[in-house]
Amino acid sequence: MSGRRRSVLAAAAAALLGGVLAALPLVPPAPAAEERVVNIYNWSDYIDPKVLEAFTRETGIKVVYDTYDNNEILETKLLAGRSGYDIVVPSGPYLQRLIRAGAFLPLDKSKLKNLGNLWPEVTSRLAAYDPGNTYAVDYMWGTTGIGYNVAAVRERLGPNAPLNSWGVVLNPASANKLKECGIMMLDSPEDLIPSLLPVFGAKADSKRWDDLTLVTDALYKVRGAVRKFHSSEYIQALANGDICLAVGYSGDIMQAKRRAEEAKNGIDIAYVVPKEGALMWFDTFAIPKDAAHPAEALAFIDYMMRPDVAAANTNFVSYASGNLAAKKFVKPEILNNTGIYPDEATMQRLSINTAWDDRTQRFVTRLWTRVRTGR
Numbered sequence: 001m002s003g004r005r006r007s008v009l010a011a012a013a014a015a016l017l018g019g020v021l022a023a024l025p026l027v028p029p030a031p032a033a034e035e036r037v038v039n040i041y042n043w044s045d046y047i048d049p050k051v052l053e054a055f056t057r058e059t060g061i062k063v064v065y066d067t068y069d070n071n072e073i074l075e076t077k078l079l080a081g082r083s084g085y086d087i088v089v090p091s092g093p094y095l096q097r098l099i100r101a102g103a104f105l106p107l108d109k110s111k112l113k114n115l116g117n118l119w120p121e122v123t124s125r126l127a128a129y130d131p132g133n134t135y136a137v138d139y140m141w142g143t144t145g146i147g148y149n150v151a152a153v154r155e156r157l158g159p160n161a162p163l164n165s166w167g168v169v170l171n172p173a174s175a176n177k178l179k180e181c182g183i184m185m186l187d188s189p190e191d192l193i194p195s196l197l198p199v200f201g202a203k204a205d206s207k208r209w210d211d212l213t214l215v216t217d218a219l220y221k222v223r224g225a226v227r228k229f230h231s232s233e234y235i236q237a238l239a240n241g242d243i244c245l246a247v248g249y250s251g252d253i254m255q256a257k258r259r260a261e262e263a264k265n266g267i268d269i270a271y272v273v274p275k276e277g278a279l280m281w282f283d284t285f286a287i288p289k290d291a292a293h294p295a296e297a298l299a300f301i302d303y304m305m306r307p308d309v310a311a312a313n314t315n316f317v318s319y320a321s322g323n324l325a326a327k328k329f330v331k332p333e334i335l336n337n338t339g340i341y342p343d344e345a346t347m348q349r350l351s352i353n354t355a356w357d358d359r360t361q362r363f364v365t366r367l368w369t370r371v372r373t374g375r
């Protein structure tokens with residue numbers, strides 16, 4: 001190769017390299033679409049895993065998914081800040097407290113094209129916690145009641161014992177008869193206290209300390225018959241016959257029933273909203289103020305409000321969806337189950353509760369510690 005030819009080539013190569021360098025951006029390249037991520041913190045046993053897979057397939061957004069089983073854990077993390085989550089699922093009164101504490105971003109509703117699928121009645125009830133529905137949309141709603149292993153309980157209480165009353169667990173003679181076959185209760189004063197207040201003639205939303213104490217005094221008297229206060233273990237324990245009674249959440253008890261049926265172990269589980277009344281609650285999607293991926297969080301919330309997706313979750317977890325348009329995709333056996341979608345008569349017995357102020361919350365924590373630990 002001649003010297004002249006070589007220098008022409010070198011000049012061309014230098015020009016090419018210069019062009020390439022000039023075209024290189026000074027900032028690092030944006031992450032590829034497949035690196036988009038959303039960090040979700042949701043209740044345990046509360047989603048169809050196939051929905052998460054489909055969301056990633058359809059949007060390219062990876063899901064990192066953690067679970068909890070009571071609102072206090074969530075509240076503590078959010079108040080500490082830097083939770084690392086983009087989506088959380090507080091229940092009404094905790095949503096209310098956390099909104100007051102400035103814990104959430106307002107939802108950019110222009111990004112939520114499926115908002116119109118929500119159930120107006122559920123949305124308006126949620127406004128009691130989130131005025132103007134600014135920060136949250138409903139995911140599921142349900143009740144707190146009693147799950148029975150019907151045969152085991154009837155064997156101990158007699159074939160005609162009425163099971164539709166809180167007396168089954170609050171009456172020490174009755175609770176003691178069930179002690180050996182196993183009682184579990186939610187480790188959740190914000191569910192137990194409002195559910196039981198009507199038994200004592202008080203309103204479920206009473207904030208009077210005397211009223212709150214009536215409930216925890218009654219629980220204190222039967223605490224010796226309770227094997228464990230825990231907010232999620234009862235599903236499997238009921239399903240496999242380790243316990244015969246759980247004070248728990250509607251859908252979780254239905255999941256226990258389904259697990260027993262699938263295992264064909266002969267255990268028949270029933271869920272009851274006691275005649276004295278029970279709590280109706282709402283669990284909502286909200287975006288923490290310091291979320292690193294708010295756009296992905298909105299994409300996730302919008303996806304969850306698609307009627308087919310909302311119905312897939314309800315069909316899987318046996319909780320009523322906050323999505324009215326989803327109803328036509330919900331399996332009839334779930335839609336017609338009044339333990340999941342309460343009928344009018346059951347609705348009449350259901351109450352909602354609002355947040356305790358901080359002083360009352362601390363008082364309740366002390367009352368609850370006494371129930372749990374005996375001290």
Ligand code: N2P
Nearest residue numbers: 043044045046091249
């Ligand atoms: C899901 C329990 C959610 C109900 N396992 C609590 N509000």
